[in-house]
Amino acid sequence: MANLPMVFVTDWKLIKQHFIKEGGNFVGRPEFPINMEIRKGAYGIIESFGDRWIQQRRFTLHILRDFGLGKNLMEEKVLTEVTSMIERLKLMKNDVDMQSIFDSSVGSIINSLLFGYRFDETNMAEFLELKGRMNKHFKLAAEPIGGLVGMYPWLGRLPYFSGYKNVIMDNWAGLLKFFRRQAEEKLSTIDYDSDEYSDYVEAFLKERKKHEHEPGYGGFEMEQLDSVCFDLWVAGMETTSNTLYWSLLYVLLNPKVLEKVYEELDSKIGTDRIITTSDRPQLNYINATINESQRLANLLPMNLSRTTTVDVEIGGYRIPKDTVITPQISSADSPGNPELRPSSPGCRIPECRLRPKSGFQRVGSAHRRTVQKDDGAPDRGEILD
Ligand code: HEM
Secondary structure, eight states: OTTSOEEEEOOHHHHIIIIITTGGGGOBOOOOHHHHHHHTSSOSSSSOOHHHHHHHHHHHHHHHHHHTSTTTHHHHHHHHHHHHHHHHHHHOOSOOOHHHHHHHHHHHHHHHHHHSOOOOTTTHHHHHHHHHHHHHHHHHHHSHHHHHHHHOGGGGGSHHHHHHHHHHHHHHHHHHHHHHHHHHHHHTTOOTTOOOOSSHHHHHHHHHHHTTTSGGGGGOOHHHHHHHHHHHHHHHHHHHHHHHHHHHHHHHHOHHHHHHHHHHHHHHTOSSSOOOGGGGGGOHHHHHHHHHHHHHHOSOSSOOOEEOSSOEEETTEEEOTTOEEEEOHHHHTSTTOTTTSSSOTTOOSGGGGGSTTOSOBOOOOTTSOOOBOOTTOOOOSOSOO
């Protein structure tokens, strides 16, 4: 990566052995100077490292899990969107653009989890503005010139590159400013006498208050909040919306699978009510279809980079401290991997996923958990990935 040597680990056994069992050795991150400049430091989750990463990841998982407990705020927000999406679809006759529908529905859920409100016709312009900036962000970052300016921000002082760097910075800063404005509005009405919270920002601000006498608010600085909002928006929005879109396309292209999905829905749910999370253990075929669509779509083909925090040895190779390293899960979870698909390597239909222990493999560090989703078994592990 530019002038940084980078190691990819693509063997499932090695990923498991090192990134799960010795996860603490991989909690560093390479720093992208332009990102640090915009974020004002290694804030957030996606680009933080070490103790901050562990603390903030744990806090975020805790809050998001909490939304799934008790009155299940998470499910409530999702079902509100599903109901609204179905109503909108009923009114449409031709030219249904499912990508936009998924985008705005998922955007609403994430915004509601973060700030407590969804998007409808009264504030759709705000969603479109956010989405436009996100799209621009990804586009700019993926261009070769974006990569160059990202790695060497001093290029931004040269005539040709300066305009480009300004566009990247202004676009991203616009998003951070939007998130800060939301947080400040919340601050003006927050009730610190109550421990309750109904969205992520409120939970963060209440936690910040508890740390107000510690240096840097104990890791709960406003810059951290700006960045984590950005991370949850970018990491949650496109991934989920595109997963839905790809799943729809794969199922449409496989009429036999679609037929079985309908059969399962008819027999297990019927037509007079909406599906809820509690139906999940009964929907083996649908779970398998979703898993297989996710594997095929391979939405994030390159995992996030880490750096080694000590010298390590992987597969007989010595890798020094501070080396950029990536566990490449997509190459491990390929149809040809006999370890993950013992009796049917290469099988590409959901039935392959119906056998116990044939679900997703997810990888984390010592501070994460690996989740094996078997048929319909509740995924009690990660919420974030
Ligand atoms: C189908 C939907 C999703 C897919 C396929 C997906 C996939 C992934 C993958 C592959 C990673 C990289 C893991 C790594 O290399 O360490 C990741 C990280 C992450 N995802 Fe997701 N994700 C999805 C939904 C979400 C949602 C809904 C959120 C939050 C609202 C989210 C938040 C994050 C965050 C914060 C990280 C960084 C974790 C870390 O660095 O520790 N993701 N996701």
